[in-house]
Amino acid sequence: MCLGIPGEIIEIIEDRPDLAKVAVSGVKRTINIGLLDDEPPVPGDWILIHVGFALSKIDEEEAKAAMDFLESIGKAYEDELAALQESRIE
Incomplete structure (x- = not known):
């Protein structure tokens, strides 16, 4: 199962405006x-x-609802988080 996962933008990479830290x-x-x-x-x-790619902007309420749902489904969420941890975009 492939899931979208919410993340908060921390910083836009100054010399690479197509990249952001989340x-x-x-x-x-x-x-x-x-x-x-x-x-x-x-x-x-x-x-x-x-x-490793941002698909869409969402509001904080949508992000919280998505995280609550993802945490409730267990393994699929853990797999998606593991995929994110392994991704390296630089």
């Missing part, structure tokens, strides 16, 4: 935000992430 359940990673060109995120924004 925090997801205590995991911090650089992800690609290039698919969000129409409405680029800024620090503090929440996004939906899949395998």
Whole structure:
């Protein structure tokens, strides 16, 4: 099962505006935000992430609801978090 997981933008990489540092359940990673060109995120924004790419912007309420759901399904969420931890976009 492939899931989108919510993350909060911590920082936009200055010399690479298509990349941002995000925090997801205590995991911090650089992800690609290039698919969000129409409405680029800024620090503090929440996004939906899949395998290292931001798919869409979401609000904090949606992010919390998604995290509550993901935590309730157990293994699939753990697998998605493991995939995020292994991803390296630089």
